[in-house]
Amino acid sequence: MFWHEQIETLDCPALQALQLKRLRETVGRLERVPFYRGKFLAAGLKPEDIKSPADVRRLPFTTAADLRENYPDGLLAVSREEVLRLHTSSGTTGKPKALFFSRRDVETAAELIARALCMTGVTRRDVFQNMMSYGLFTGGLVMHYGAEKVGCMVIPAGPGTSERQLLLMQDFRTTVVHILPSYALYFADFLEKKGVDPRKSLALRKAFVGAEPHTEETRRNIEAALGVDVYNSYGLTEMNGPGVAFECEGKCGMHVWEDNFVLEIINPATGEPVADGQPGELVLTSINREAMPLLRYRTRDLTSIIPGPCACGRTHRRIHRITGRSDDMLIVRGVNIFPQQIERVLMGMPQIGRNYLIQLEGLDDMTVKVELSPAAFDGQVGHLAELQHQVEEKLRAELWLRPKVDLVASGSLPVAEGKAKRVIDKRSL
Ligand code: AMP
Numbered sequence: 001m002f003w004h005e006q007i008e009t010l011d012c013p014a015l016q017a018l019q020l021k022r023l024r025e026t027v028g029r030l031e032r033v034p035f036y037r038g039k040f041l042a043a044g045l046k047p048e049d050i051k052s053p054a055d056v057r058r059l060p061f062t063t064a065a066d067l068r069e070n071y072p073d074g075l076l077a078v079s080r081e082e083v084l085r086l087h088t089s090s091g092t093t094g095k096p097k098a099l100f101f102s103r104r105d106v107e108t109a110a111e112l113i114a115r116a117l118c119m120t121g122v123t124r125r126d127v128f129q130n131m132m133s134y135g136l137f138t139g140g141l142v143m144h145y146g147a148e149k150v151g152c153m154v155i156p157a158g159p160g161t162s163e164r165q166l167l168l169m170q171d172f173r174t175t176v177v178h179i180l181p182s183y184a185l186y187f188a189d190f191l192e193k194k195g196v197d198p199r200k201s202l203a204l205r206k207a208f209v210g211a212e213p214h215t216e217e218t219r220r221n222i223e224a225a226l227g228v229d230v231y232n233s234y235g236l237t238e239m240n241g242p243g244v245a246f247e248c249e250g251k252c253g254m255h256v257w258e259d260n261f262v263l264e265i266i267n268p269a270t271g272e273p274v275a276d277g278q279p280g281e282l283v284l285t286s287i288n289r290e291a292m293p294l295l296r297y298r299t300r301d302l303t304s305i306i307p308g309p310c311a312c313g314r315t316h317r318r319i320h321r322i323t324g325r326s327d328d329m330l331i332v333r334g335v336n337i338f339p340q341q342i343e344r345v346l347m348g349m350p351q352i353g354r355n356y357l358i359q360l361e362g363l364d365d366m367t368v369k370v371e372l373s374p375a376a377f378d379g380q381v382g383h384l385a386e387l388q389h390q391v392e393e394k395l396r397a398e399l400w401l402r403p404k405v406d407l408v409a410s411g412s413l414p415v416a417e418g419k420a421k422r423v424i425d426k427r428s429l
């Protein structure tokens with residue numbers, strides 16, 4: 001199903017022509033922003049110099065540090081009166097990154113979500129329970145207005161307790177949820193412990209998961225446990241929040257809405273483009289924003305472009321699920337490790353539960369605390385020792401180093417209300 005078939009299936013020349021027009025307009029708009037004006041002057045660059053979308057490479061990068069340095073409103077491209085909404089992303093320490101929305105930006109953000117929901121078959125007959133946090137985080141409000149645009153009945157549940165989520169799902173026959181993958185795993189455990197079989201007592205059919213990296217194994221785990229189709233939803237505050245890239249029904253990569261974002265994949269070390277299909281850092285330019293467009297934003301998210309057309313007929317290119325953030329990479333005993341590698345191993349083992357924590361201590365000691373699945377412990381300690389050995393071996397094969405594995409009871413590891421914190425690094429290096 002299409003929300004806006006003509007735009008979603010624009011052929012390549014038409015899509016590029018639209019990108020070029022919008023990219024030029026954006027550069028023109030950014031001449032009002034001292035941060036960008038200075039960079040354009042230094043490079044002797046004018047909007048007319050942009051002759052194709054590929055000329056985006058002539059423009060300067062923007063980094064998270066630039067957003068923080070220009071906090072609160074140094075990158076605002078319209079007058080204050082034209083701003084309708086503010087969102088921020090906290091991320092690491094220090095000042096947040098602020099993003100402003102004009103009226104048109106608010107509407108566009110909702111439209112992109114509507115496209116995304118529609119392409120997975122969500123309709124006005126659906127009951128949409130948004131279990132993401134409402135407030136400065138975009139996952140609440142931006143998704144909310146997109147689902148309303150489709151005409152769903154939206155339940156703004158927020159992150160609340162699992163008891164309350166379940167009650168809402170049962171009483172209002174929720175069919176679609178928007179949920180963090182880490183919370184979806186926790187919620188699956190909660191239902192299992194309560195003896196609730198979602199296939200029998202709930203009306204759930206789809207889950208949109210995003211806002212944090214997760215693996216294909218995690219998707220399958222959630223699908224099996226909740227009896228739903230799980231779709232990957234990617235976004236970031238700097239680019240509206242959710243709705244930047246979404247999976248279609250084929251579930252093979254996420255379409256980036258290229259009429260709104262110019263997409264590049266670069267080598268994070270050199271800043272140079274990688275060959276099509278090769279992994280690298282995703283760089284996005286917002287070409288359809290008014291209040292605060294950003295040029296060549298370094299997302300730090302690692303992915304690759306999936307070459308070739310998609311069976312759904314949409315022409316907007318697809319990216320692979322995010323394999324991690326370049327700043328998430330851990331270096332342990334000289335080995336580069338992404339938390340996703342560990343998750344992939346754990347989620348592929350049925351005896352293993354749905355929560356884990358990576359701890360780094362001392363000089364370079366890595367312990368992976370792993371919850372057992374609620375049904376795994378049969379009281380025989382010998383079995384546990386064997387399982388622990390198995391997990392250590394599988395991790396060794398994946399990581400090329402052998403971490404210590406601690407098996408812990410289901411439900412005993414901390415669960416964050418927002419995005420999961422999977423790594424605690426207390427190394428004294
Ligand atoms: P925020 O600005 O707080 O919404 O955080 C945005 C960041 O969350 C992105 O840059 C990614 O690192 C991460 N993220 C969002 N959606 C996904 C997703 N579907 N898969 C992996 N990481 C994601």
Ligand code: ZN
Nearest residue numbers: 248310312314
């Ligand atoms: Zn598709």
